[in-house]
Amino acid sequence: MQLDEFxxxxxxxxxxxxxxxxxxxxxxxxxxxxxxxxxWLWNEWLTTVDHKKLxxxxxxxxxxxLFRGGVDAMLMRxxxxxxxxxxxxxxxxxxxxxxxxxxxxxFMAMPxxxxxxxVVVPLQIGARDVAYPFLNAVSFWTFFMGAMLxxxxxxxxGSPSAGWTSYVPMAGNELSPGPGQNYYxxxxxxxxxxxxxxxxxxxxxxxxxxxxxxxLMRMPMFTWSSAITCVxxxxxxxxxxxxLALMTLDRIFGAHxxxxxxxxxxxxxxxxxxIWGHPEVYIVILPAFGIFSEVISxxxxxxxxxxxxxxxxxxxxxxxxxxxxxxxFFTMGADASxxxxxxxxxxxxxxxxxxxxxxxxxxxxxxxxxxxTAMLWSLAFIPNFVIGGVTGVMxxxxxxxxxxxxxxxxxxxxxxxxxxxxxxxxFAGLYYWYPKVFGHKLNETLxxxxxxxxVIGFNVCFFPMYFLGFAGMPRRxxxxxxxTGWFELNxxxxxxxxxxxxxxxxxxxxxxxxIRYAERVxxxxxxxxxxxxxxxxxxxxxxxxxxxxDVHGLDPYWQIKKEGKQELDIEEERLEQIHMPDNxxxxxxxxxxxxxxxxxxxxxxxxxxxxxxxxxxxxxIMRSFDPDEGHHVEVxxxxxxxxxxxxxxx
Amino acid sequence: xxxxxxxxPNQPLEFQTEKSRLNILGxxxxxxxxxxxxxxxxxxxxxxxxxxxxxPGPSELFELRGVLIETFILLTSSFTCGIAIHxxxxxxxxxxxxxxxxxxxxxxxxxxxxxxxxxxxxxxxxSLQTSAFWSAFFTLLGxxxxxxSLGIGWMTMILIQLARNGLxxxxxxxxxxxxxxxxxxxxVWIFIFTGVYLLGMVM
Amino acid sequence: MTQNxxxxxxxxxxxxxxxxxxxxxxxxxxxLYTSLSITAIIWIIVSLAIIQAGIQLFMFMxxxxxxxxxxVFTMVYSAIIGVIxxxxxxxxxxxxxxxxxx
Numbered sequence: 001m002q003l004d005e006f007x008x009x010x011x012x013x014x015x016x017x018x019x020x021x022x023x024x025x026x027x028x029x030x031x032x033x034x035x036x037x038x039x040w041l042w043n044e045w046l047t048t049v050d051h052k053k054l055x056x057x058x059x060x061x062x063x064x065x066l067f068r069g070g071v072d073a074m075l076m077r078x079x080x081x082x083x084x085x086x087x088x089x090x091x092x093x094x095x096x097x098x099x100x101x102x103x104x105x106x107f108m109a110m111p112x113x114x115x116x117x118x119v120v121v122p123l124q125i126g127a128r129d130v131a132y133p134f135l136n137a138v139s140f141w142t143f144f145m146g147a148m149l150x151x152x153x154x155x156x157x158g159s160p161s162a163g164w165t166s167y168v169p170m171a172g173n174e175l176s177p178g179p180g181q182n183y184y185x186x187x188x189x190x191x192x193x194x195x196x197x198x199x200x201x202x203x204x205x206x207x208x209x210x211x212x213x214x215x216l217m218r219m220p221m222f223t224w225s226s227a228i229t230c231v232x233x234x235x236x237x238x239x240x241x242x243x244l245a246l247m248t249l250d251r252i253f254g255a256h257x258x259x260x261x262x263x264x265x266x267x268x269x270x271x272x273x274x275i276w277g278h279p280e281v282y283i284v285i286l287p288a289f290g291i292f293s294e295v296i297s298x299x300x301x302x303x304x305x306x307x308x309x310x311x312x313x314x315x316x317x318x319x320x321x322x323x324x325x326x327x328x329f330f331t332m333g334a335d336a337s338x339x340x341x342x343x344x345x346x347x348x349x350x351x352x353x354x355x356x357x358x359x360x361x362x363x364x365x366x367x368x369x370x371x372x373t374a375m376l377w378s379l380a381f382i383p384n385f386v387i388g389g390v391t392g393v394m395x396x397x398x399x400x401x402x403x404x405x406x407x408x409x410x411x412x413x414x415x416x417x418x419x420x421x422x423x424x425x426x427f428a429g430l431y432y433w434y435p436k437v438f439g440h441k442l443n444e445t446l447x448x449x450x451x452x453x454x455v456i457g458f459n460v461c462f463f464p465m466y467f468l469g470f471a472g473m474p475r476r477x478x479x480x481x482x483x484t485g486w487f488e489l490n491x492x493x494x495x496x497x498x499x500x501x502x503x504x505x506x507x508x509x510x511x512x513x514x515i516r517y518a519e520r521v522x523x524x525x526x527x528x529x530x531x532x533x534x535x536x537x538x539x540x541x542x543x544x545x546x547x548x549x550d551v552h553g554l555d556p557y558w559q560i561k562k563e564g565k566q567e568l569d570i571e572e573e574r575l576e577q578i579h580m581p582d583n584x585x586x587x588x589x590x591x592x593x594x595x596x597x598x599x600x601x602x603x604x605x606x607x608x609x610x611x612x613x614x615x616x617x618x619x620x621i622m623r624s625f626d627p628d629e630g631h632h633v634e635v636x637x638x639x640x641x642x643x644x645x646x647x648x649x650x
Numbered sequence: 651x652x653x654x655x656x657x658x659p660n661q662p663l664e665f666q667t668e669k670s671r672l673n674i675l676g677x678x679x680x681x682x683x684x685x686x687x688x689x690x691x692x693x694x695x696x697x698x699x700x701x702x703x704x705x706p707g708p709s710e711l712f713e714l715r716g717v718l719i720e721t722f723i724l725l726t727s728s729f730t731c732g733i734a735i736h737x738x739x740x741x742x743x744x745x746x747x748x749x750x751x752x753x754x755x756x757x758x759x760x761x762x763x764x765x766x767x768x769x770x771x772x773x774x775x776x777s778l779q780t781s782a783f784w785s786a787f788f789t790l791l792g793x794x795x796x797x798x799s800l801g802i803g804w805m806t807m808i809l810i811q812l813a814r815n816g817l818x819x820x821x822x823x824x825x826x827x828x829x830x831x832x833x834x835x836x837x838v839w840i841f842i843f844t845g846v847y848l849l850g851m852v853m
Numbered sequence: 854m855t856q857n858x859x860x861x862x863x864x865x866x867x868x869x870x871x872x873x874x875x876x877x878x879x880x881x882x883x884x885l886y887t888s889l890s891i892t893a894i895i896w897i898i899v900s901l902a903i904i905q906a907g908i909q910l911f912m913f914m915x916x917x918x919x920x921x922x923x924x925v926f927t928m929v930y931s932a933i934i935g936v937i938x939x940x941x942x943x944x945x946x947x948x949x950x951x952x953x954x955x
Binding site: 678682693696731849852 | 863865866869870873874877880881884885891894895898899901902905906909910912913914915916918919920923924927928930931932934935936938939941942943946947
Binding site: 238 | 671672673675676679680682683684686687690691693694697698701702703705778779780781782783785786788789803804807808811820
């Protein structure tokens with residue numbers, strides 16, 4: 001292979017990206033070396049098994065991916081603003097919408113939510129870590145390396161261009177030659193390992209590691225939503241694993257699962273992809289529901305209305321979300337009985353979702369509402385998500401779908417559910433739990449400014465797209481003629497896109513600003529919270545709880561405060577030594593090897609893939625022989641740490 | 651002694667620590683994910699049945715004798731694996747190790763016959779690249795075979811640890827988990843035997 | 854299972870083993886040496902396979918020990934998902950193949 005085939009050449013945008021990547025790498029290496037931080041980086045972050053640090057790394061990666069996916073989005077808006085625009089050619093445009101969709105779903109939305117789960121769930125249930133801290137680190141690093149593998153495609157070898165759904169024959173060897181599509185397959189495969197492990201890890205954590213007295217029906221709603229999400233992950237991700245593996249066999253090893261020749265069946269790909277894909281939609285929306293429930297309940301100063309209805313509706317969603325997948329391809333030609341069945345199940349799944357909307361509204365009703373940034377995101381979510389949901393039910397009617405499908409109506413619909421559902425929730429969760437991890441709040445003024453700009457921008461951007469859909473504009477076209485009449489609405493949408501970008505920049509700036517200037521919080525409970533995570537000091541000691549709390553009802557910390565019970569008195573309390581897991585370098589090494597194996601397969605360099613796979617097996621054997629007994633934190637050390645964090649509070 | 655390491659002597663050795671109980675439950679959940687994984691492979695196989703392109707069909711190549719040998723070997727290995735755990739619960743490390751070694755030998759025997767079967771098919775002109783049907787066949791069977799191979803490697807690691815560290819709550823838990831894995835492979839094989847071979851010979 | 858039975862003869866395993874051999878042979882006989890309709894054969898041998906899987910789970914794998922409830926629930930739920938994946942895929946794809954050939 002020639003060097004100019006290996007690196008992507010000929011595009012000034014990509015040369016710009018090359019330069020900025022090289023400069024930032026040099027910058028990072030320089031800073032780490034100058035301040036002698038390599039050892040710190042390795043000991044404190046790369047080898048950590050602490051769920052809070054892993055959560056922070058998930059969220060940082062997700063914000064980076066939001067930036068990358070957002071740049072893709074901006075490029076698309078720039079191209080579509082004017083008719084007959086020549087800014088991007090069609091193949092470049094294809095690559096950009098493919099990476100935009102894949103990155104936003106797999107490498108932004110999920111990791112952001114999993115990051116929040118990592119930070120919050122053990123604290124909410126009164127646990128000191130997750131069930132399998134080592135696997136938690138494996139989860140993070142496989143996700144991260146999978147994301148990196150996918151992301152380097154645009155400078156090395158070329159990006160995938162068959163859409164985030166990668167339908168065949170488009171994604172087959174004939175129409176997508178070269179490494180691009182392989183990056184998609186291997187990047188998602190490596191990251192998928194991590195997601196599956198997270199699902200198992202957190203489900204066992206939630207089932208088995210709750211504080212004494214916390215029955216299932218006393219769990220905070222975010223924990224409930226995480227548990228259901230885990231169930232969806234556990235049963236949906238293996239389907240993706242298989243689908244990706246089958247396409248890899250097709251592309252690299254000459255099998256015929258989805259090919260047009262020799263009996264292959266392209267429709268089977270769509271079928272398998274969406275058996276995973278639909279639960280995936282709920283994987284990124286249920287934790288969002290959980291976050292909104294926590295925020296709305298805390299800042300309405302009431303317990304969540306209809307807790308049980310909320311739980312049961314999520315359980316119903318966990319089952320129904322596995323029997324709606326055909327609604328993603330109603331027009332592929334199944335007969336009326338199949339389409340009717342899936343149309344009905346799809347409409348049925350709107351019912352439990354609707355129940356939740358009423359729960360949130362009734363939680364707000366007669367509450368003593370406090371407006372702040374986290375609450376604003378939650379309040380904006382309700383009307384925006386309803387718009388997305390109602391248009392979803394329109395799409396659910398198979399006969400009507402023949403009109404809407406593949407148009408901007410669909411694009412508007414899923415952005416309305418995914419942005420106002422998932423992205424708003426990520427921001428709400430970020431503002432809400434940020435002080436718990438970092439010991440200071442994010443600035444409220446900047447927070448509110450960014451909120452208004454982003455939310456207005458979002459509606460300006462995507463509401464017109466419904467009408468572009470009605471006007472017949474198909475999705476995934478790189479340009480349109482002047483006489484289509486689509487120019488005005490597209491121009492409006494682009495203005496909205498710019499506003500969203502400004503909102504995002506302000507959010508990131510707010511993090512920087514708050515780290516430098518925000519007042520440190522004096523208590524672990526800056527919002528007057530209701531659940532156990534607020535009973536710990538901020539920032540949380542690495543063992544979370546000096547003493548595991550006893551739980552006597554829903555919203556246990558609220559109860560403790562209402563009953564005027566004394567906070568934990570560290571001098572009086574009889575503490576016991578705490579058993580904690582040891583750090584390990586195996587997860588990051590194993591994941592780097594998986595990255596190399598994936599990279600080898602992308603370019604079909606089998607020697608590299610085989611060598612790295614052997615390396616992965618060696619790390620697994622090392623792990624098998626590692627006794628991993630963990631260590632004990634002595635009572636004196638706990639007291640010392642607790643005195644320090646609590647001294648600030650006086 | 652902290653809560654995490656509390657030993658509960660009323661339980662079998664492999665359930666005595668909290669960590670063991672967590673790991674065993676987690677492994678069951680992992681097996682649930684494996685069911686979804688094999689379910690997808692089965693779905694693919696059934697949908698692609700009969701899509702032979704110009705290649706041979708299953709009824710021309712499947713032979714009952716070889717398949718029955720593989721089935722009985724694997725069923726027996728599941729039995730010996732169960733006995734191994736039975737011996738472990740009697741506190742016999744030697745018994746556990748002997749029955750595990752027997753299980754592994756049977757596993758190797760299974761792999762020998764399976765690989766021979768595959769080579770035979772390839773000679774007859776049926777390989778991964780022949781047609782959609784054979785792609786699905788080799789992928790489903792290959793995934794199961796890869797699981798068996800992994801199981802043998804994994805069992806070897808555990809035997810070494812049993813020899814080195816003796817029978818304690820950690821090694822007992824590890825032995826128990828590999829036994830779950832091994833029985834599960836037998837469960838998958840039952841469906842392969844029924845859904846792939848018997849149906850392939852009938853239809 | 855009581856502590857006591859551990860040292861006894863492993864009846865569970867022996868009975869399970871004999872049953873699985875017998876069920877295997879029975880399904881071979883039904884599939885290859887009877888003249889039942891294909892549909893009947895499919896129903897019978899798939900049912901026999903499910904019984905065999907149950908034997909492995911309950912007689913070999915100690916599914917009711919430890920977190921018995923959660924483990925049985927996991928297996929039942931995964932079986933449901935497995936059936937949805939297999940039957941759903943066959944139903945959907947056959948429907949599409951059928952309408953394509955019209």
